[in-house]
Amino acid sequence: MKTGFTAGSVFFLLLVFCTNGLYAQGCVAIRHFSSCSGNHLESNLLGKGDWQIGMNYRYFKSFRHFQGTHEEPDRVANNTEVINHSHAWDFTVTYGISDRLFASITIPTVINTRSSLYEHGREERHNSFSRGLADIRIGAGYWLFNPQEHLNGNMAIGLGLKLPTGNYNASDIFYNVGENGQPQVRPVDQSIQPGDGGFGIALDLQFYQKIGGEFYAYGSGFYLINPRETNGIRTFRETLSPILDNEAIMSVPDQYAFRAGVNYNFSPETGVSLGARFEGVTVEDLIGGSQGFRRPGNVLSVDPGISYMKNNIALNLSVPVALRRNRPQSVTDRETEQLTGEPRNGDAAFADYLINLGITYRFPSKNKTKVPDLF
Template sequence: MKISCQAGLMFFAVTLVALMPSRYNRALAQGCVAAHSEQPIIAGLDATSQPRSSNLLHGLSVTIGFRTYNSYKHYIGTVYQVQRAEMHNQVQNHVDLYDLGLSYQLTPRWSIIADIPGMTATRHQQGNVNVYRSGGIGDMLVGAQAWVWRPPTESHGNIAFSAQLKLPTGINDAKGTTILSNGQKQVRPFDESIQPGDGTWGFALATEAYREFYFRTTGYFTGSWLFSPQDTTGVKTYRSAPGEDVISATDQYLWRGGFSHPVPKLYGLALSIGGRMEGVPVRDAFGSSNGFRRPGYVISMEPGLMYVRGRNMVNVSGPWAMERNRKTSVTDYANHTHGDAAFSDYTVIASYTRNF
C-alpha cells in the first residue's frame, strides 16, 4: 500500500457504534456521555492498491477493535462538580469496549460492512457497598459503503458514504443485586451506562473523506449518526423523578477530523493529530425522546499513530477530553432540574486490521 494511502487510513480503520451515555452504546473516554464504539470499518482508502490474489477471501477485511476508559469526573453542563470529589461520592465506571468489524469489497467502489460490538464494565460509588459488573454483546450493524470516485484517484482524495441497519441484538436489561438503604436486597437492571446495548431497531449513516495535500500530509474527516427512532427501551430505571422510570432509546453521533503524515525513513508508520466530538443529543432526529437519558457531548484532542506492514494494519489513538458538557434532558426540562454525568479524562483506542 502506498505511504500516502497509509497516512489517510490512520483514522479510518477503527469501528462504529452504538453511542449512548456511558455504556456500550456509547462510551468513550468519557463516561456517561459518549460514543461507545467507533465508526463502521472502511477497509482501505485505496482499494485497488492491494496486491491481487486467487484467495477466495480476497476483498475481505477483518478489524478487531478495543477501547478502555474510566469515568469519574461529574459535570452539570460544562461545570465540574468538584464537591463530588471532595465528598468522595463520585460514581465511577470502568468500561472495556470490544469490536469485530467486517468489510467485504464487492467492487473497487462498493463494500458490504458489518459491526459486532461487545463490552465489559464495572460501576460503583465511593462509600457504597454496591459494585455492579456487566458485559455482553451490543447492537449489531449491517450495511453497505461506497466511494464517490473509483479508487485510486488522481487527486489522492475521495469521499465515502455508508448506511447500516442497527439490529436489536444488544443486551439492554442486564441485572444485578442492589442493597437498599434499609438493608434489603433487590434485583434491578444496571444503570444504562453499563448496558451493552439498547435492544432497539435503528439505522446509522456515516461519511468519510480524505485528501492528500502538500508534503504528503493527508487531511481527513469522518462523521456518523446513529438513529434510534423508538422512544424508550422499556427497561426500568427505578428512578423516582417523573418521566425517568424507563431508559430512553437515544441517537448518538461522532465527528472526527485532522491531519496525518508519514514518518520519514520509517516506511509504513504515520502519525496523526486531530479533534473529535461525540455525544448524545437532547432530542432524537426521529421519534420522541422521553425516558431517562444523559444527553451531552465531549470534545477531545486525538493524537494517534498507524503502522502498516503488508496486509496488516495497527491503529492506536488517545483522545484527551478538552470540553465536557452534560446537557439538560427532556425530563430535566419538565422537572425544572439539570442532572449530572460522569466523564473521563482520556480514552485509549486500538485496532488491528487484516486485509485478505
C-alpha cells in the first residue's frame, strides 16, 4: 500500500525549509544567527539513536543604504557606502532521542570584513576585520504528531539556548580617529562582531503539508529573546556627534526570521522550492530593556532553492533575493528626535541577495526498530 510521501519527499521538504536555516541579512543583523534547533532540521525525522552531522555556509555583501524603506542611492554614487562581506559556517550535530524528539548543537564560525569612510575620520576608506567562534546554540525539537502515522503533514516545535561564546569585543585598527589623527584600536562595528554578549532563548516552529501530487507546503520560523539590554562595549558613535551619546554602548537585541513556500520534487533525488522570507532585528525587545545602539530593520525576500539527496548525503542551495528592505526608527533615534526636535532615522546597509549552501550526512542507528522509510 502506498503511503502519503514518497521515499524522498519528506526529506526534500524538510531539507528545503530547514537546511537553509534562518539568517538575517546585512548590517541589520548584529551577527550571523540561525535557529537553536539546528540548521539541518530534516533531522527532525531521525529515528531513535540516529545521528546527523551538517555544515551550512552563508555569504552576503551588504552595501545598499536605507532609511525606512527609502534607499539612499547617493551613498553608492558618492563612494560613501559601508560595505560588509560576511562569511559564516555552521557545524551542527543532531541526535534522535526518539522518533519524535531530537536534540542538536550548532557551533558557528565567522569571517567578516567591513569597509567604510566614516569610521576612519571620513578621509580615507579602510577595512576592519573579525573572525572566530560565534555564539553556540543548543536546542531540542518535538514533532506534535507521530511521524509514522502522519506522513502527509506534521508540525514541530523547538526550544533553544544561545550561549555568549562569541567574542563581542572584537577589535581592529581605526585610522584618523585618535589624537592628532593617529590610529586607534577600537571595537569593530556591531554588525561584524562574532557574538553579542548575551544569553538568549530561541523559540522555533516548523511544519509541512502535502498539497497534492509532488507539491508540498512548508513553513518555519524562530524568535530569539535576548533579555540582556546592553553588553558594555563602546561604539565610539558619540565621537561622531554629541547627539549620539545615547548610542555609545552596544545593545543586545532580539532577532527573528520566518519562511514559507512550496516545494516540488522532480525525482527521488532532486527537489526545488520557491517561497518568501521575512527576517530582521526588532526595535524593542520582548523581555528586558531596549537601550543602547542597534540597527533595527527587516528584509522581505523571494527565496528559491534546490536540493539533492543520495543515500545518506544531502545537499541544498538557496539564494534569497531581497524585495523590500526597511530600517525603522530605533529607540535612540526616537529619543534624539524628541531631544532636538529634528527628524531622526538612522540608516543601515542591506544585501541584494544571500547565498546558503548546506550539506548533511546521516548515521542511522543499527540497534533500533526501523522507522518509516522516508529517506
